[in-house]
Amino acid sequence: MKVSVIGMGAVGTETVRGLMNMPEIREIVAINRTRAKAEGDIEDLHHVTALCGAYGSTPRVGDYPDLAGSDVVVVTAGTYPRPGGSRDDVLEANCAIVREIIVEAERYSPEAIVLIATVPVEVTTQVALNHTGFRKGHLIGSGTLIDTMRLVRLISDQIEIDPGSVFGYVIGEHGRTALIPWSVCRVCGMDVDTYCRLNRVGPFDKDLMRARMLEAGHSIFSKKGYTNYGVSAAICRIVRAIALDERAVLPVGTLLEGEYGVDGVVMSVPCVIGRDGVERIIECDLSDSEIEQLNTSAEHIRQLVVVAESRELQAN
Numbered sequence: 001m002k003v004s005v006i007g008m009g010a011v012g013t014e015t016v017r018g019l020m021n022m023p024e025i026r027e028i029v030a031i032n033r034t035r036a037k038a039e040g041d042i043e044d045l046h047h048v049t050a051l052c053g054a055y056g057s058t059p060r061v062g063d064y065p066d067l068a069g070s071d072v073v074v075v076t077a078g079t080y081p082r083p084g085g086s087r088d089d090v091l092e093a094n095c096a097i098v099r100e101i102i103v104e105a106e107r108y109s110p111e112a113i114v115l116i117a118t119v120p121v122e123v124t125t126q127v128a129l130n131h132t133g134f135r136k137g138h139l140i141g142s143g144t145l146i147d148t149m150r151l152v153r154l155i156s157d158q159i160e161i162d163p164g165s166v167f168g169y170v171i172g173e174h175g176r177t178a179l180i181p182w183s184v185c186r187v188c189g190m191d192v193d194t195y196c197r198l199n200r201v202g203p204f205d206k207d208l209m210r211a212r213m214l215e216a217g218h219s220i221f222s223k224k225g226y227t228n229y230g231v232s233a234a235i236c237r238i239v240r241a242i243a244l245d246e247r248a249v250l251p252v253g254t255l256l257e258g259e260y261g262v263d264g265v266v267m268s269v270p271c272v273i274g275r276d277g278v279e280r281i282i283e284c285d286l287s288d289s290e291i292e293q294l295n296t297s298a299e300h301i302r303q304l305v306v307v308a309e310s311r312e313l314q315a316n
């Protein structure tokens, strides 16, 4: 399998490093606006293979024509919000970057599955869909898989149990309107309240848990100026599901067309991921209030897409 990564910053380099450890990836191409930066990183990563050995081939630096034949194109190019700002602050700049990249991806690799991590990720994914002919299952946002990872870790830390025994999702938006559907969250097969009651675990504050989940990215950002390991792990997990045709169910950004009462908006919901990208959307048995919250989240994303597209029109 050939994977190309566009945007060799903190997220892109860590993603390439993760892909190098996957035996099913035989070819990795790294593309960056400043080519020298990508060359430096790839040289550095090349030397790593002398010790641990890369299972696949050593990554190489490329330009857009080198996207040809990619099975997966990962987009990690973009800018960051200022400290204390919101992901929505970089809407215009990042949508412009993704538009530029997606056109090149379609030109050179129209059959690829494109996985976008650039924030605000549901909006950039929808803008990419609007501006290309990629079919919807082949355009995926990394979405709330990272938030889901954080939630599972936070719950497992709080109740002092291995994360493998905790099941749950964060859905909707990778941002402020993200929703935790507690009705599908399970600890050892039980809902959280039942688990805590039967196992004499102290009070479990769901609002506080959501606040901590939402705060996780800001906390890391305020300390080191960027976040990269979590999202890169999420990207590699999605690529692996594609490479191995796993049919893994992961919460990723995809275009909803009536599911959960939402139509025409990219949102993160549990999806079956296999060799053909998003092969199916899973509908969970959400409560009425969770459906309502998801629709509020959809409205927020829809409005941001309208803003992004109208600014594009003004710019032209």
Ligand SMILES: NC(=O)c1ccc[n+]([C@@H]2O[C@H](COP(=O)([O-])OP(=O)(O)OC[C@H]3O[C@@H](n4cnc5c(N)ncnc54)[C@H](O)[C@@H]3O)[C@@H](O)[C@H]2O)c1
Pocket (backbone or CB within 6 Å): 006, 007, 008, 009, 010, 011, 012, 031, 032, 033, 034, 037, 076, 077, 078, 079, 080, 081, 094, 097, 100, 101, 117, 118, 119, 121, 142, 143, 146, 174, 226, 227, 228, 231
């Ligand atoms: N979805 C998530 O969960 C998540 C998490 C962390 C970061 N991000 C986002 O990922 C993006 C990258 O983050 P980062 O920390 O790697 O940033 P970074 O500044 O370290 O790197 C961005 C890289 O993209 C390159 N770039 C910019 N425009 C380009 C273009 N048109 N073509 C090719 N390369 C281009 C830059 O040269 C730079 O090397 C940001 O938008 C960030 O907000 C998303």
